Amino acid sequence: MDKKIRLVDVAEAVGVSAVTVSRVLRKPELVSEAVRLRVTEAVARLGYVPDPAARALASARTDVLGILIPSVTNNVFSAVLRGIYDRVEGLPLNIQLGNTRYSVLEEERLLGVFTRQRPAGLIVTGVDQSARSKALLRQAACPVVQIMEIGDDPIDMMVGLSHRDAGRAATRHLRDRGYRRIGFLGARMDPRTQRRLEGYAEVMKDDGIFEERLIVTTRRASTVTLGCELLSELLSRAPDVDAVFCNNDDLAVGVLFECQRRRISVPEDFGICGFNDLEMMAVAHPSLTSVRTNRTEMGRRAIEMLIARVAGEPIDTPVVDLGFEIVARRSSLGPSRREAPFST
Amino acid sequence: MDKKIRLVDVAEAVGVSAVTVSRVLRKPELVSEAVRLRVTEAVARLGYVPDPAARALASARTDVLGILIPSVTNNVFSAVLRGIYDRVEGLPLNIQLGNTRYSVLEEERLLGVFTRQRPAGLIVTGVDQSARSKALLRQAACPVVQIMEIGDDPIDMMVGLSHRDAGRAATRHLRDRGYRRIGFLGARMDPRTQRRLEGYAEVMKDDGIFEERLIVTTRRASTVTLGCELLSELLSRAPDVDAVFCNNDDLAVGVLFECQRRRISVPEDFGICGFNDLEMMAVAHPSLTSVRTNRTEMGRRAIEMLIARVAGEPIDTPVVDLGFEIVARRSSLGPSRREAPFST
DNA sequence: TTGTAAGCGTTATCAT
């Protein structure tokens, strides 16, 4: 193996000092064109790559963007990640991903590790960090974006949506379509799911149709299989339920399969609304209504805000509400209707 | 903000030298118990966290595990990641995730960035790295695991399965169940999908039932929607097709939905086999046959091999074949059968 | 068992 090439090796080859090479790499405009060209050539020829550790130690900065998400398997976060990776492409930034596993303590631990590296920026999920985590973030000496949710009192910046409002809107949609005994299926019960439940409960109470027995929740992670199970549970507790707001699209798909198995007609006998509008919702049979959240855009915007702040630009709106949209499809067409405005 | 606490600050507080504190952190058994306790206490009290950059620079090592995967949105890789994160939990290792986007060049670039950090270990996807990437990996001075596939000529270690054999097995399964005009649906067409196609083609040719028109592929990423589209394409090209081997479970689910829409009976008129056995396959209606790959286990094993090597243990089997299993469900029960051995 | 001294490869500071 070829020995490691250092700054001084390049400098020697060119016949200049190490600082000059360093300058060519970081602030080329400060170096005369003649020298700059010779250095650039030598760097390429020798295959020099700066040592990130030495750089970090000397400059007290890194090109690392720390991202903390609660799950690596959840579809929802992969979409956000895609937005992040898309936007970072080509920039001199490296992403370091931390998996908090929905644990506030693990988040705290990772934040300790991350902030020690003097990252260029940090992205964390949600607004429910522990007091210690929030303190770490405030001291972090780098821009911070909280994603997925919005709220008052941002640590620094926020991009997300109001899950409570989204829960309200989904419930109203089912109600407006004529369903009355609307159930709620929730998995994991992380803070965002809980806020959607709040929204659901508010609407149901306002309408005087709220009933505890219509709510089935679990701390287990959301899966299609779980959707089947939770619907079974709901049906046994409330056989007269006529629709359900599923807090994740996987649950909704599971509910659909279970309905097919039980020969329950969707949407005539039973309405379904999911959450997040995963790609498959549109092509299910019948197609499934969901609440579209702009997750990829969320990742993109978070990075953009981070970049702008690193560049010293002032952020006019530190809290960005990306909103949501009810994507009404056949599964929530309304009870016992005959017409079919949607083709699928 | 409190000033950054360094090793010397802790040393001063305790009344020992910096090396001693450093030893307590890395090799506590070399320090007398009395001193060790006082140091540990001071570390906790002052909230000292070592600077990873300084540590890396001084020791020429890091606690970073570099993981390179082709996609952050693909379910298949999230399962592997889960295995990795599960196994790493509690260990003094940090995971750095790189997204190659199925690009050999991006893989090369990331490998350059990663290897410069002197990682504790590296995990890369597949066996089709570029010559330069392979050279980088061989020089990497750290253990390397190639995952997802196996083959001869490992760079260092491998954990995976033979996708060609899996493709053969899936095709044979459909044939053994009585289907004859078996189609092939493939998305993305990455190296692993291509090898599954090879396996499919071999079996079909051996049986003398191979036909080009039965194969529909695209470079687009695998989605449920794409499954619907590819089936439509296949049906228009070969209306007499009686089964399909889908190279991803998303495609298979899309195919199922499209069959439901077209009122094609599965499995009587049409057999379906997916790949990967995602959780939802078991609860679809009808339940969907798939090829189970042990993706979570794959991640776990990769980490274990890495850890063992870091600990200096010799690896007896550097190439681990995790195999696969045909999980036969209703969707491939066979054409025009009447009995139903499976409940769903 | 503990401490001293010399780097690790880069950047910041201050000269020239």
Place this chain on the structure above:
DNA sequence: ATGATAACGCTTACAA
């Protein structure tokens, strides 16, 4: 425009 020198915070010899 370029260079000399001192950090940056830690670890690795080697010494005591």
